[in-house]
Amino acid sequence: MKTSAFFSRLTGLGIGLLGVALAGCTDPYLPSAIQNPPRLLVVDGFINSKGATTLLLSRASNLAAPAAPPAETKARVYVEELGGPSVQLTESPAGTYTSAARTLNPAKKYRLHLTTAAGQEFATDYQPVVTTPPFDRFGWRAEPDGLKIFLAAHDAANATHFYRWQYEETWESIPIIVPTLEWEVLYGPSEGRLIPIRNRFPLICWGNEKSSDIKLVNTTRLAQDVVADYVVRALPTTSYRLRHRYSILVTQAAQSEDEFHYWELLKKNTENIGTLFDPQPVQLTGNVRCLSDPAALALGFVGVHSVEQRRLFVERSQLPFDWNISSEYDKCPTDVVKTILIPQVFGSPDNIPIIYAPDGVLATSRECVDCRLHGSVVKPPFWP
């Protein structure tokens, strides 16, 4: 009896210890050393061998900077063919440089060459063209833990080996609450009146997000150059994106070994999961070198390859009924605003009147009725 009590105490202690040891404590870490980072040139994009080439030029910024990265404008950007002509890219909007759609000669080598407005000259090496094989399969399936978007590809020539995918998701965003009233401003924000709604909120918007994680597969360790069943995107059963109609566009890119290693390192550098055995971070720059000043660094890898794209749609009705799919408008409390408080409450554009109620007006917040805060009202051209 005594012994077992002793052991159970010991066990409790052991569990606690092990829990502490394995979970550890994770605290935010913001060292003061990072105050004035170098403003390095950043080149994002690739030279498309079958289509338009789009490159984004920007500058690196402080880790804590909240604003969007500063765009690098008024640069002269060229795609050059080794021993051949060069094509200039045009800037629109600021920092985005685009060429017309063109097909590059797979037997030639190409490079990016640019001169910034400040006169610094950057270029990549001349690289051969990598052609991306098409998708073999592309589809979705509902699994107990959610929706899986999968794909398959292969290269019969056993030459591709290095695959990378990006995706862009689009989904319908439909508010649950439709207001019938509107606050008409007369003399000032809090001096107005409630009227039947005239400027109705859009009933539907389209949410959109591009992938930021780096999806890579290397088949060199496999006997065949095959990507058999790769889950490029997984959504949980509760994902609000699946509430109505959901679409995903997957871009498949084959790349050179160098480019693959660059992405692999970039993934390690920024997506590692904080285990005990993480490799050391690397000072990763890419393949853009400064010709005018060898000490000036540029970040980014500009490869030369084609891409393959596939899109699919998933309807709510195609998914299992027992999935408890949430909504972006789930957490929308409504409240009755007493008559006397009406001007004060609706004087703020964040509060929206819905309908008259006993003792006042039922109200909610703007993000619960205005889907423009969650997406765009412009129906995408590919939407059915």
Add this chain to the structure above:
Amino acid sequence: MKQAYSLLLLVLLLGLPAFRSHAQQAPEPLVTGDFVRVPFEEFARQLEAQTNYRFYFDPRSVDSLRITVRVQNQPVQAVLYQALLGSNYRFGVDAQRRVFVSSGTAINPALPEDFFQPQGTSALADLPDDEPVAVAAGRSHLISAAEYKVYTIGTGSTSGRATLAGHLRDVKTGEPVIGASIYDEALNVGASTDQFGAYSLTLPVGRRNLKIRGVGIKNTRRQVILRGDGKLEIETEEDIVTLKEVVVEAEKDKNVSSLQMGVEKIDIKTMRQVPTAFGETDILRVVMTLPGVKTVGEGSTGLNVRGGATDQNLILFNDAPIYNPSHLFGFFSAFNPDILQGVELYKSAIPAKYGGRLSSVLDITTREGNKKKLGGSGGIGPLTSRLMLEGPIFKDKSSFIISGRASYSDWLLKQLPNRSFSQSAASFYDLTAHISHEFNDKNTLYATAYYSTDKFRLASDTTYHYVNQTASLKWRHTFSNKLFGVLTGTYSHYDYDVTSRQDETTASQLRYGINQTGAKLDFNFFPNSRHTLDFGASSTLYDIMPGSLLPQGEASLVRPDVLNKEKALESALYASDRFDITPRFSVSVGLRYSFFQALGPRDVYQYAPGESRSESSIIDTVRYGNNQTVARYHGPEYRLSTRYSLSDNSSVKASYTRTRQYIHQLTNTASVSPTDIWKLSDNNIRPQVGDQYSIGYYRNFKNNTIEASVETYYKTLKDFVDYKSGATLVLNHHIETDIINAQGKAYGVEVFVKKLTGKLNGWVSYTYSRSLVQVNAATTADMINGGNYYPSNFDKPHDVTLVGNYRLSRRFSTSLNFNYSTGRPITLPLAKYYVNNAYRVYYSDRNQYRVPDYYRVDLALNIEGGHKVKKLGHSSWTVGVYNLTGRRNPYSIYFKSTNGQIRGYQLSIFGNPIPTVTYNFKF
């Protein structure tokens, strides 16, 4: 019943010191005088006046006795012995310092004579029949008897020198006492026992008073009349509870008088006092508290000794190298504390008999096992339990000791409510067995076997598993009193595998393995008291399976990938001589010459000279047949050290050591991970060479109870391995393309103050050290930080460690452990930039910044069971709190990009105070 025990204990506690005070606590009084034909009564009166001895005799029987003796600062018994030599008078002395003098037969105030003569002693020492014997209370009767006995060694010569040899053994267990010193204070000549407890001492013939001192044993002495070469076996008592020693003596302590510098020795008892995270004595954690030893993180057992990398330490377990000395990510060391004798760490003057690693030698020895009776010990802790059994096979001739330790963390994990924990698994165990057998007094055989294994899976489908296995066989032969030889055969094995089964098509197992078989022959030769010669030869065959990836299951598409085996032979010859030029000045000159041959069968790539090594710069592949030499390296390793005593309690020592290393650990993580790879030198990877110069000042205070030292060193490291950014180390067929040879330098000052006796004991150390690396390859692409020196991963300039123990009573003691060090270097993200729809980070130069400083306090209370002699077993409790202040020391710092934002996190493994309770027992 319990009250009766308490009462008994109280009596013991109160009674013992009182009882002891007469005999032991008062210093042995010394007598000075010049007596010429003095009547014995007068002589006795004068001695009574000078000392607290009381004389009892029949005045009538001594009326004719006249004493002629001239003495200066001699103990009473020695004076009496000389005074009565040649007469037919005999004397006896008892514990209360009463001297009984009679004519003819001696009055024996103690017990019958055969009681004092254990077989081992009487067989060796020729005790004259009429030799009086006395006993001091509070000590083992056997020991005290031996202390007062005068042993006659050898026959014949009355001038010249003679060599005395023998062993120091524990009186209770018969185990050898290692590293204890035996010396003649008057002559300033001494020796220390080797790992077998053997000593050899050359002294001028005549009467000698030998003192025996050592860590963990009670001080003792032997009186010998040396007439020729002979043997003296010495039995010592274990110092169970370090009571405050009152014996004041001008002992030349090892700190000052030994020639060795940069060596730290800790016995298991000291280690037990140091609090640890899981309540279990951890040999490597204790080593980390020593000056000059650092570690990158607290969950790591990788040692960085004086700016060396974690692979530059030769960790020997009874002579067999251990490749991964840790369990469970390094939270536990892989050695069961119950079986350990102690550990010796050489960090600057590495003896010539050791080689193969650059920075240090960590020599871990097991106990030999009780040769007299069956016993055991064990412990129950929150995560592990352990058990040890020992005993004689043939009494006094051979013994065994076996131990096992296992974790129940696997079972504990299952109890956790958190799903990611309950899907995890972590378990380990280790087993050790050691047998020794003494065939006769010239031949002894020792055998050790060791096995340890770990298996863990952390909330994922990937299972890690690794195994350490060693065996060693040692035969020790005594050729003569002056020449000993040891033939050792060792076998070490380490392997790991990582199994992944998440996806059927990629299910695979990654494996790595290393085998090492070695033989060595070591001789110790003591030609005379001024020279000690060590010489020998060794040879080791390495057999490495550098990696294989094999598919698991039918559906797996993984292509089998097996790297070529690596084979190499490393041999060495060495000789060293310790020469005591004067008692104050001694030097040790040693040379080790090592040879290395990388052997086939292998395909070796050759690269275009002057270019960054990559697949594209391979110009040729050369195929070598079985046992054909692929590459050959050899070179001298100098081992010089010298000591000059400035005074009785201070000395200066200097040393120069060169070491060569032919096997390299490849790890791309900051800490030691179980998936590290060991790689042999070949035609593309050169051996590492280290040179270390050090000088130190040593001084003892307060009658050698406080040892202090200041050591400074400068070290250069050539051609150790560093990695290109983002190197692939696993399954790399041309690993040399991801490795660069780096140069390093390290320097520092270590200040160390140690007090190992008294109620308050422990040590304080402060270290200032730097460890810098330079990668200035021929090609700019491979340069790191522009080819400039940068701090190594373990460059922590300031380090303060306090290990303290205060004994409240015989049963209760508290231990405090304090640790401060500068944070380790880190590569920090400096800026963010937008690529591929997310912010990415731009990192600083390698190791340009530092993590926050490390600071930790641990506290433990050790409760010993009652000191009852007739108890079935002894037990003790250790209650402790690790990281008392709950400081969140960063173990790792990492940055994650989520939702387009980059956030830094610091992970603390022991971010809270961790209480532990451990129950230990001994029977």
